[in-house]
Amino acid sequence: MPAETAQPKTKTALPSWKDGPAKQAILDFVATATTAGQGFIPLADRIATFDNDGTLWSEQPLPAQFDFVFRKWGEEVKGDPSLASTQPYKALVESDMAFFAGVGTQDPATIEALLNAFIRSWAGTTPDEFDAEVRAWLATVKQPKFGVPYTELVYKPMLELIEFLTAHDFRVFVCSGGGRDFMRVFAEETWGIYKENIIGTAAGYRYSDGVIVRAAEGLGGLDLGPGKPEHIFAHTGRLPVFAAGNGDVDIEMLESAAFALVINHDDDEREFAYTTGAEKTVELAADHGWTVVSIKDDWSNVYGSSPAA
Amino acid sequence: MPAETAQPKTKTALPSWKDGPAKQAILDFVATATTAGQGFIPLADRIATFDNDGTLWSEQPLPAQFDFVFRKWGEEVKGDPSLASTQPYKALVESDMAFFAGVGTQDPATIEALLNAFIRSWAGTTPDEFDAEVRAWLATVKQPKFGVPYTELVYKPMLELIEFLTAHDFRVFVCSGGGRDFMRVFAEETWGIYKENIIGTAAGYRYSDGVIVRAAEGLGGLDLGPGKPEHIFAHTGRLPVFAAGNGDVDIEMLESAAFALVINHDDDEREFAYTTGAEKTVELAADHGWTVVSIKDDWSNVYGSSPAA
Numbered sequence: 001m002p003a004e005t006a007q008p009k010t011k012t013a014l015p016s017w018k019d020g021p022a023k024q025a026i027l028d029f030v031a032t033a034t035t036a037g038q039g040f041i042p043l044a045d046r047i048a049t050f051d052n053d054g055t056l057w058s059e060q061p062l063p064a065q066f067d068f069v070f071r072k073w074g075e076e077v078k079g080d081p082s083l084a085s086t087q088p089y090k091a092l093v094e095s096d097m098a099f100f101a102g103v104g105t106q107d108p109a110t111i112e113a114l115l116n117a118f119i120r121s122w123a124g125t126t127p128d129e130f131d132a133e134v135r136a137w138l139a140t141v142k143q144p145k146f147g148v149p150y151t152e153l154v155y156k157p158m159l160e161l162i163e164f165l166t167a168h169d170f171r172v173f174v175c176s177g178g179g180r181d182f183m184r185v186f187a188e189e190t191w192g193i194y195k196e197n198i199i200g201t202a203a204g205y206r207y208s209d210g211v212i213v214r215a216a217e218g219l220g221g222l223d224l225g226p227g228k229p230e231h232i233f234a235h236t237g238r239l240p241v242f243a244a245g246n247g248d249v250d251i252e253m254l255e256s257a258a259f260a261l262v263i264n265h266d267d268d269e270r271e272f273a274y275t276t277g278a279e280k281t282v283e284l285a286a287d288h289g290w291t292v293v294s295i296k297d298d299w300s301n302v303y304g305s306s307p308a309a
Numbered sequence: 310m311p312a313e314t315a316q317p318k319t320k321t322a323l324p325s326w327k328d329g330p331a332k333q334a335i336l337d338f339v340a341t342a343t344t345a346g347q348g349f350i351p352l353a354d355r356i357a358t359f360d361n362d363g364t365l366w367s368e369q370p371l372p373a374q375f376d377f378v379f380r381k382w383g384e385e386v387k388g389d390p391s392l393a394s395t396q397p398y399k400a401l402v403e404s405d406m407a408f409f410a411g412v413g414t415q416d417p418a419t420i421e422a423l424l425n426a427f428i429r430s431w432a433g434t435t436p437d438e439f440d441a442e443v444r445a446w447l448a449t450v451k452q453p454k455f456g457v458p459y460t461e462l463v464y465k466p467m468l469e470l471i472e473f474l475t476a477h478d479f480r481v482f483v484c485s486g487g488g489r490d491f492m493r494v495f496a497e498e499t500w501g502i503y504k505e506n507i508i509g510t511a512a513g514y515r516y517s518d519g520v521i522v523r524a525a526e527g528l529g530g531l532d533l534g535p536g537k538p539e540h541i542f543a544h545t546g547r548l549p550v551f552a553a554g555n556g557d558v559d560i561e562m563l564e565s566a567a568f569a570l571v572i573n574h575d576d577d578e579r580e581f582a583y584t585t586g587a588e589k590t591v592e593l594a595a596d597h598g599w600t601v602v603s604i605k606d607d608w609s610n611v612y613g614s615s616p617a618a
Contacts, residue, residue: 044497044503044504047505127542127546171503171505181546184546188353194353194480195353195545195546195547196356196480196505196544196545196546196547198546202543204529204530204539204543205538205539205542205543206535206539207535207536207538207539207542207561207565208535210564210565212538212539212542212548212565219528219529219543220513220528220529221513226515226516226517227516228516229514229516229521230513230514230515230516230521233436233514233516233521234511234513234514234528235505235544236504236505237436237490237493237504237505237507238504238505239521252516255519256516256519256521
């Protein structure tokens, strides 16, 4: 733990963010949080949490994790066609995307079936085996709209925001409904965030004879909706002071934070324009005083491929 | 994540450690780990894990956590005497300490009963309520041999070791069979370690209407024996490169690390002399090349009350 200090950082912050109310709100929050006086946040409490899909990278037409998992389940159904009569394999075979889009709000039995399928697919694998699977997927699969690997569709402004918060002694965590171990494979090289700061939906582990393997049961349920603050508190012992999200499955996490940032996907040219899955978030944002980021208006640069303004 | 650098720290390290093979082994390990060449450990992999009871503070005649939990269970039995016929309350009422000493090696049903009792006692409490309970206990309960609060019986040489490792860019975690949330109450002020770096036996959490409360079920089983590397891997995405422990419930964690330190309690005058619960550890230490620390011979100062040599 570093010493308790409040040293203003002077270098130009957030270069891919255009001047405007969103950028100003972030700068004001951080200035207040790190300056002695009202609103100062002690170092220990400076926990910032970021959703991943739609907050750190593009999630349309399909979140990357779904792409990865669907390929696995597709192989499983090929090996055992009887699976196709049960969920979630049935929805996959029938291309019933509404089933997966509603994952956060399904009935508990359906969520359980989905979680169990996800856990079962990799039960018994070692971390090295899983790592190799994810890396093979990253190396070969291209996102359909842009034709590049998913990790090239990380938002540059959000990477700058992570760096800005870290420079002000916030400890930044990613908290996603996606698989924790999936994200941990690329977290360090893609986000500059250590694996231990990645929180997500996860399996347990079993250790014997010097070997760690994935267990056949889940650990802590789906990291969606109320599961987000639950996972964050279990992992860190705190609720966040800063949270960023973009959809209705982030609402509880956003509510649990002192400062909340909502990414609004309104740029069909450079990214995607949609509000599906975020209807309630948009509605709540004004009431709660959440800061809404317009990709179209607030970011001069989306993926780092165009020069920053 | 800091930049990948290897900068030797020159200040005199580990002042409460006497010159000898244990101190030298630690200094050599850290020098090698942080110097380019064979044995260099990349920053991301520098995970160090410490057991708590008997490794960071005294655990005789009773681990502090047992003292805390037993008082709670005592009240529960007073309120509902029928509990006294079932475990673990029966063992408490009958002062059957062998039952609790064997906690790591009981049959699964007994371990389950013990874990459930521990979880049930605080199900529904908020973090603030639990925090207040632990602080009240810290403020009033004295350790029987020394007559001071348990947190005054933290080993000064181990605090110096944590500081030394941290200065060399190791991320230090505590991994104890004791309650994670119990340790998190005093972790920051006592060890200088953030709550999110405390791993232990734990309950889940439930979030609703802006409030986090402890759930009625456990999360990930007992953090003992194989549970230690399992919890460490689930929390950090890695196994440790450095681990310190003192008992047979630490064996799997010690085995999982590149460098293992075993605290040998052989100082009846300044602390306690015992090998109970560490018989197998002592036996394995030589075979595995683990570094054994003699409290009597290797530490000039145990609790910080005597001046460092």
